[in-house]
Each structure stands twice: as C-alpha cells, then as structure tokens.
Amino acid sequence: MVNEQKKVMMEVKNINLRFGGVIAIQDVSFDIQEGEIRAIIGPNGAGKSSMLNVINGFYHPQEGEIWFRGEKRPSMEPYEVAKTGIARTFQNIALFKGMTTIENVMTGRQLQMNKNFFWQLFRYGPAIEEEVEHRRRCEEIIDFLEINHIRKSPVGSLPYGLQKRVELARALAMEPELLLLDEPMAGMNVEEKQDMSRFIIDVNEEFGTTIALIEHDMAVVMDLADRVVVLDYGKMLADGTPKEVQSNQAVIDAYLGVAH
C-alpha cells in the first residue's frame, strides 16, 4: 500500500523491543510518508507508545532499523532526535506546570536559541534580538492554536483540554518536520475532540507538518488519518487506509475481543 507519488519520510524496519522477558514490540515494520497524517491504533498495551518512544529515541530496540530521509539512523538519544526535526507530545501531559503558557511554548525554541551564554546571561544585545524573533514565532503559534487568552496563565491551573493544546504548541514551536502525538485527545469531550482534530488538520495543511499520532477513538482516527497501522500485543495486525483497516477481520477481533 505504498503510494508511488509520495516520498517516504521515515521507515521503521523489523523493530523488536523487549524489556527483560516482556516482548513489547515484535517485528513491526511500516513507513511514514511526507505530509501525511499517520495513525497508530490498538487496544491497551498494544505497544503504541513504545513505538513512539522508539521513533523519538527514548527506547533503543534490540533489533531493527530506523531509516529517516533515506538514511539509516544510528542509535540516538532523544535530544539528538529532536535536533533532526522530530517533536512530540506526551500521553500524560509533560509541561512545566509553574510556568506560563508563553514560557512553556518558548522552551520549544530552546534548541534554536544559540546566542552566546554571556549575552543570554545579561539578556542584552543579540540575546534580546534573538528572543524577539523567537517570541514572534511563538505568538504566531499561540494565535494559530487559539490559546491567546491563556498566554500568561500558569499552565498547572489550566483545564486538561487546554494543557493538551499548550503541549501541542510547544511541540510546534520546534518547527518539526515530523510531529509525534501520543493520544492527543485522551480524556476530552466531544467538542474538545472536534477542536483538537481541527487543529491537527490545520497544522498538517498550513505548516505541511507530517504527523504520526496514537489514538483510541476509532471515529476520530477514521476522519483524521490518511493511513493507519494497527498493533495488538506488540504485533502488527494491519496497515492501510482507515477504510481497509476498519473492515479487516483481525482488527475487528482485536477490538471486540476473541479468545486467544
């Protein structure tokens, strides 16, 4: 099911990930094409988050290869992966709770702020210029995600749905080429989910960001994703368009449950 026209951005090949005796991911291969929204779905414990952690360098698989932009990627730490243009959000929000929204979003620019330590220390001259430039970019993202009303609120006091949006803003501030979203809509009500879906599509269309996301809500995935990978007990069950996946018997069994 490889679309000939589109360029493959990332390919994971035969990934095996074990924690001691527990096999988290078993021989999983799929690719992510440039500009698409790729969903990874599956029941609890299927290995979805582990897969994202492998992609962003938090876990190092025992076997398997990751190819990024046509090159095999050596074993990397998360900060090195981030520098290659891969950003992520977390299932359990991982923001700096005591800091304001704008401060949190600015941390997303951290890797790109490279003026001399001394300028930064005194917050003077080139350091200010640099900050203004980055602030502008962050303000654009804040405007884009419609969180300007909470710009100066400490994020710890914000409702859950908004915190999720701030996390997305921080990831976007990195101007990633590939954005990994770990359950961006978990715990949201219908209207919040709808807003979030809108934002994900907008990000994909406006910034051309490639998106890989994990989601439980089948209805959302069907509307949102271009292609879907289904995992269950660490193994790959199916890979294809939402429609194909939906009618796949193995997927239906995994979701509705059959005797194993």
Added chain:
Amino acid sequence: MQSSDVALDTMPRLLARNVAEFGDSPAYREKDLGIWQTWTWKEASSEVMNLAKGLIDLGIKEGDHVAVIGRNRPYLYWSLLAIQHIGAVPVPLYQDAVAEEMEYILTHCNATFAIVGDQEQVDKIYEISGSLKGFKDIVYVDPKGLRKYDKTKLHDLDSVIKRGENDGGQLTSQLESRITKINGDTTCVLCYTSGTTGKSKGVVQTHKSIIGASMAAVEFDQFNNRDSILSYLPMAWVGDFMISVGLGMAAGGCINCPEGPDTMQPDLREIGPSFFFGPPPLWERLKTSVYIRIEDASPIKKAAFHYFMDTASKVGKDIMEKKPVRIWDRLKYSLGNLIIFGPLKNMLGMSNVRIAYTAGEAISSELFDFYRSLGINLKQLYGQTEASVFLTMQGNDEVYSDTVGKPLKGVELKIADSGEVLYKAPGTFKEYYKNPKATTETKDKDGWVATGDAGYMDDETGQLRIIDRAKDVGKLKSGALFAPKYVENKLKFFPNILEAVLFGDGKENCVAFLNIDLTAVGNWAERNNISYASYQELAANGEVGKILKEHVEAVNMDLAKDSMMSGCQIRRFLVLHKELDPDDGEITRTRKVKRSFVAEKYSDLVSALYSDKTSIATKTEVTYEDGRKGYLEATLGIVDATLYELQQQSENAA
C-alpha cells in the same frame, strides 16, 4: 458636538468628517500576536476606501445585501463601512449561529455576498449554499484552514483590498459616483431582531435614523474623539452596531477589538476604555468573581476589603454624585480608594471608565450600588432595535436601579391604554424587511411605534419604568396580575440562580424552572466538599435544592409585600438538568428566554409541577456546537416552597 451640522446624515460624510477633524487620532485598535496595533482615522479611511473599491470590482451592486459574520475585528467593522460606501446594505449575523439559523436570514434577505471572519463561517455557508439563490462569493479575513479550498468563489480580504489599491482610477470614479448617490434615506443596515417570539424580523434602518440616534446619545453624554470603547459584544447585535459603529463614528472615538473570543477580560484591563457597555449578567459575573477571590484572600486583606466596602456603600455614591459628605467619611473613602477601590477598578479594567451602561434586563439595586459606590458611573438606558437603540438614558446624577432614564432629545414617549410604551424618535426604523404586515402592526400612521414592553412614567423621578414584555403579562385564575419577568428577575438577583422561567398564566398559582449558576454554586460546592462531575449532577444535589428553596421563599416573602404581585408567589419549582442554551433554541443569542418554546419543549415538566408528584423522569434533546444532536436523561426532584399571606411578614418563615 457636531450635531448642528446638518450635512452629517450619512456614514460616508461622517467618515470624511472624522478624517478631516481627527485624522491622526486613533480610530481602531486590535491586539495581534500579543501587541496592540493602532489605525488612525486617516489609515482606517484609506482601508475602507480600498476595500470599497475592491468590493465594487467583485461585482457587488447598489442595494445588494451583504452578510457580515465574525467576531469583533477592525476589518469587519471596515467591511460594514465599505459596504455602506458602495450603496449596498450590510447584514450582520451572529457568528455562533448554527447553519440553519443563517439559512433563514440569508434566504430571507437574498444575500448575494458574505464577508466572514474565518473558516468556520465559510463552512457553515457552504453547508447551506444549496438553498441560497443568487448567492455569489465569500470574502474571508483569516486564511487559516482555507488553504485547500477552491478559490474561484472565495476571496482573501487582503486581495480584495489590493484590487482597490491597484486601481487605475476607474473604480475610484465609480466609488465616488456611488457615494454621491447615498443620502439620509438610503438603507444603512439590516439588523435582525433576536426573535423572542417566532422567527426574527429584519429591521431596515436608514443612515439618517442611525446617525440621528447616535448623535442624540453623543450629545447627552458628551462623547468625543478622546473616548475609547471596547467592542466585544456580538457584531450582529444592534447594541454593538450602535456603540461600535454609531457612537464610534458620531463621536470620532476609538474602537478597540479584543485579541480573541476569550481575551475580553485581560484586554479590557490593558485598554482601560472610557466608555463601557455590559449586559446585566456581565456585571453580575464580575461582582461574583470579585467576591469569590476575596473569599480566598488572606484575613487581613479580607478585613480591609469589607471595612472599606462598608464605607463605600455608605458614602461612595454620594461622593460620585457630588452630594455633601462628612469630611471624616470623605477621608476614609480616599484611603479606601488608594488601597482597595483603585486596585479593584484596575483589576476590572474600569480605572478610566467615565460612563458605563447596562440595558436589556433589570439589574438588582444591590449590584448597581456595588459599582456606583466604587466610583464606576454605571447607568441604565432603554431602547430597542426598531429605535436604533437609544430612547431613554439616565443622567450622571439621576441614577436608579428600577428606572431606565429620561427620553433623549427628539424622543417622545407615551403610554397606551393597555400599558404598552409607545415612542416617536429620530432613530425610528423604516420598515421590517419584506413584512409590511408586521410594520403596520408596530408603527402606526402617525409614526408612533409600539415597543412591546409594558411600563409607566415614574412620577417621583420623571423616568421611564419597564415592568415586563406586554405580551407576557397575563392573569392568574384568580384574576391577579401575572408578570413573569418581574419575578424571574428577583430570582436571578441571587448569584446562585442563572436563569429562571415562571409559568402561571391562567393557572391558580405559579411554578418555576431554575438554572443554577455553575460558577457560584460550583464554588460553594468546592468550599463545602461536595463533589460533582457535571452540571446535571450539581443541579440535582439535594443541598443545592435546599439553598434554592431559601431563595425562592425569600422572593415569595418579598412578593407578599406587594399587593399587585403577591399572586405571583412560586408554589413549586424544579432545577433543570441542563442550562438553557441558544443552540437548542431555548433562549435567544442575547440570552432572553423564549417562553412559549420552553413551555412546549418541557411540557412534561410543567404538568408535573402542577400535579402532586415529587419527582419526574425526563429525556431532553440537546444540540452540540456543531449542530449534532444527543439526548440527556434525568430524574428531577420537585420542591415545594412556602407561600406567604399578603402583608404578613416573616411570622411563618421556614
């Protein structure tokens, strides 16, 4: 100020005057990417002219109806002006209206073009485009999310302005000839009423009537080009049109637009406007938020707040109205102003407010006094869409909570035998669009317009006093007066009650539906360790029912003192399991209850209230923001309240 100048009877002439007289003073501000951007009258006018030329180029003809939909932004206010400049008629629509509401208005006025804020509005128009005959193109302000849309019938506002800018002179001469054809009797705006009863009606207003009413208000309160206004109320509401366009243009003041839909409060603080209009619920909410925060403050702050608020409530009003006050109290008030009132006003964004108004609903005297004692000049006005709003206003030193002011210059009032208020005013509307029957029913041959409100002139103050909608006033079985809004307002004065609907016309006694205020009751629940997961759960809580019962009985006791109203005491009530919502058609977008609709929708609950059941199971359809529907099931408890004998006081209080 300029009202002696006869020539100023159209918006183009008014704009030309503003450019000539106040050219370099700020006309519009908007916060963009966190920074306030300012346009002077000169700059704004050139944007309006270029946009007008671009709109001619798009093919908008004279007399065309052009919908304007979106949140308050300078570009949309300029769109209104640009549409007026080319002899077309702007039709502002509520941005949060669902597609079918829009369909009604757009087909009713045969709109040919629409200028909208963002993708959401474009999507809604596309959804209904099948039934719109003669509809041509859409112009949008914010391109977000529209990248992949087909652009043949969709235009970026910037590109339309560019078309006007790059014009070789041909469009300019067309625009000039169109402007010269506009006179005071040309239609200025088509505003749709909120429609408390049935479908909304399109009110046709001419340039002369809009400007006439605005000028009368400008003269009354001495508005000038140094005044600034925060425009945050829906653009489709006639009140916003009259304040942000009418008053703004007539006075030459500055219109400030908030950054986003939820940033009104912080933006208000940053701008510190000199004129502020807020509907009663907003003033209520502000006060509630102040008291909630004081509850959480340290004991010293709390004590200081209450000490100085006592002083303020004793002498604050008199000081503002320049009445004699004892020197000792005056000193105490100044100290309070320094450490409490000043910072509090600053927090509310009211430090510079010279004039503040409220209208639309009754406001409790307690709430009124709270703001006035702080030194905020809160006043009331009365008006309606058909009159270009301004009919009566209260002067700075004659402010009462239960009246709405004296007639403005040029306004004549008279009370019909039925008790209904009639008026003749400079702002009187031309007609209801495509509805001559309704026009003749409302406006008689001599030009007297029926307001639909029952009221009388208060002898003591010489001001108008409104009782209720004339249509809603009825009789109980006993023949006693039934004035639902009067009672509902008394209920709504309690912070815990957000909305109330009273029934009883033709019945033996009255029953009521209540909506709790989630902020106030939620805060109470938090302080009392009552956990709840949803509005529904909190509303069904027995302790909440007890509190509301106390409120209802307090109102009953109050009513018992009034020989005319004592029949309206509430015998039984229930707390609704959902908030009344404009998306479900239960209240209008300006938050007025659609009484008959609610009675019909919840007829099972009304009949249960009139039976002797103590609870009732019900299932209600709800509409989500995007128009999808769902169901809500609940079992509601019915509470009996004590009734009081006329004139008999507190003897049998529960």
